[in-house]
Amino acid sequence: MVAQALQSKNVTAESTKVEINHLTKQFGSTTAVQDASLTIESGEFMTLLGPSGCGKTTILSMILGILQPTSGDIIFNGQPINQIDMSRRDIGMVFQNYALFPHMTVAQNIAFGLDMRKIKKADKKKRVNEAIEMVQLNGLGDRFIKDLSGGQQQRVALARAIVIRPRVLLLDEPLSNLDAKLRKEMRTQLKKLHNELGITTIYVTHDQEEALSLSTKVTVMSNGVIQQIGTPKDIFGRPKNYFVANFIGYGNFLEGTLVDEQDGHFIFEADKDAVRLTVKKDEKHQVGDDVILTIKPEMIDIITDSKIGMNTLQGHITVSDYIGSATGYEVETEGGRTFKINVLGLNPYALGEEVRLYLDPDKLLIIDKE
Numbered sequence: 565m566v567a568q569a570l571q572s573k574n575v576t577a578e579s580t581k582v583e584i585n586h587l588t589k590q591f592g593s594t595t596a597v598q599d600a601s602l603t604i605e606s607g608e609f610m611t612l613l614g615p616s617g618c619g620k621t622t623i624l625s626m627i628l629g630i631l632q633p634t635s636g637d638i639i640f641n642g643q644p645i646n647q648i649d650m651s652r653r654d655i656g657m658v659f660q661n662y663a664l665f666p667h668m669t670v671a672q673n674i675a676f677g678l679d680m681r682k683i684k685k686a687d688k689k690k691r692v693n694e695a696i697e698m699v700q701l702n703g704l705g706d707r708f709i710k711d712l713s714g715g716q717q718q719r720v721a722l723a724r725a726i727v728i729r730p731r732v733l734l735l736d737e738p739l740s741n742l743d744a745k746l747r748k749e750m751r752t753q754l755k756k757l758h759n760e761l762g763i764t765t766i767y768v769t770h771d772q773e774e775a776l777s778l779s780t781k782v783t784v785m786s787n788g789v790i791q792q793i794g795t796p797k798d799i800f801g802r803p804k805n806y807f808v809a810n811f812i813g814y815g816n817f818l819e820g821t822l823v824d825e826q827d828g829h830f831i832f833e834a835d836k837d838a839v840r841l842t843v844k845k846d847e848k849h850q851v852g853d854d855v856i857l858t859i860k861p862e863m864i865d866i867i868t869d870s871k872i873g874m875n876t877l878q879g880h881i882t883v884s885d886y887i888g889s890a891t892g893y894e895v896e897t898e899g900g901r902t903f904k905i906n907v908l909g910l911n912p913y914a915l916g917e918e919v920r921l922y923l924d925p926d927k928l929l930i931i932d933k934e
């Protein structure tokens with residue numbers, strides 16, 4: 565329904581595929597982005613995810629045209645755009661601080677990009693009203709920006725970006741100034757809007773939950789280098805290396821060697837304390853490989869069964885951190901390792917309590933040692 569209404573209003577953008585080929589940006593001796601290549605299919609919601617300073621904003625700035633690449637190409641639907649002036653790239657952008665004009669009204673702010681494009685008055689009014697409706701700010705067109713809440717300002721910034729009917733929408737941490745509850749609400753709205761408009765979107769965040777919830781694809785970056793590109797399921801279910809696994813919260817790592825195999829499983833032996841664990845075989849590894857085993861804190865079971873069985877480790881609780889819906893524990897094992905474990909519900913174990921951990925062979929993941 566909504567999509568049809570938007571089609572009839574002609575607000576859906578020309579679908580644009582964005583290719584980034586061997587893009588590098590150097591600031592003096594700092595390499596902010598190093599040989600980055602990725603493709604964002606038309607209509608896709610791609611998130612660039614990584615810690616502060618990893619080069620996410622630099623990539624957006626090169627796509628927008630406020631920075632020139634040191635080398636490499638940015639291509640829209642097969643056409644390199646490096647030499648095209650930013651005013652002719654038809655990109656909608658939402659900045660972290662929104663960059664709105666506080667003493668202008670909502671409607672004036674939204675109309676800004678249309679004024680720059682010399683759109684006729686009657687058409688301008690119609691398009692501004694449509695954009696206001698899309699971000700659900702009905703009735704607030706004449707309100708000054710300074711009199712709006714943070715969430716409303718964020719929606720004005722979004723309306724201002726989409727009113728120009730952009731080929732590509734760039735969003736640089738647009739939710740980071742909002743409180744946690746509003747951030748979740750705006751996430752849902754953003755997702756709906758993307759589904760309705762189908763604009764190719766590139767979103768920058770360091771928040772893995774945001775990336776997981778919003779994106780059709782995620783690119784994880786570290787120190788200017790792309791580490792992994794995949795669907796949220798790929799990235800969160802099969803992180804490729806230590807950096808990605810650690811960044812998205814795997815939390816527990818054991819270095820060692822795959823020493824044997826039996827019945828569709830590898831036998832892993834840890835370097836540090838010769839602990840032996842059974843792990844489900846994957847297609848990428850073989851006996852003899854030096855690897856890292858990893859497991860998410862919520863995947864480790866604390867068991868009451870006193871029998872020493874396969875993949876169990878004895879230890880005691882050293883840290884207990886109750887966070888409402890779950891409790892985070894640290895357990896130190898007899899071998900002197902510390903495991904992070906999340907248990908749903910009320911804090912069921914006491915500090916110092918003896919516990920046994922079970923590492924399910926199907927939940928352990930093998931990643932390459934670099």
Ligand SMILES: Nc1ncnc2c1ncn2[C@@H]1O[C@H](COP(=O)(O)OP(=O)(O)OP(=O)(O)O)[C@@H](O)[C@H]1O
Pocket residue numbers: 591594595596614615616617618619620621622623770
């Ligand atoms: N104009 C500049 N001059 C010099 N160095 C810069 C410039 N802009 C960015 N950098 C450096 O390039 C690297 C990447 O910065 P960038 O802003 O792209 O990171 P980011 O991942 O977006 O970080 P954040 O999440 O903190 O915004 C950083 O080391 C940064 O200090």
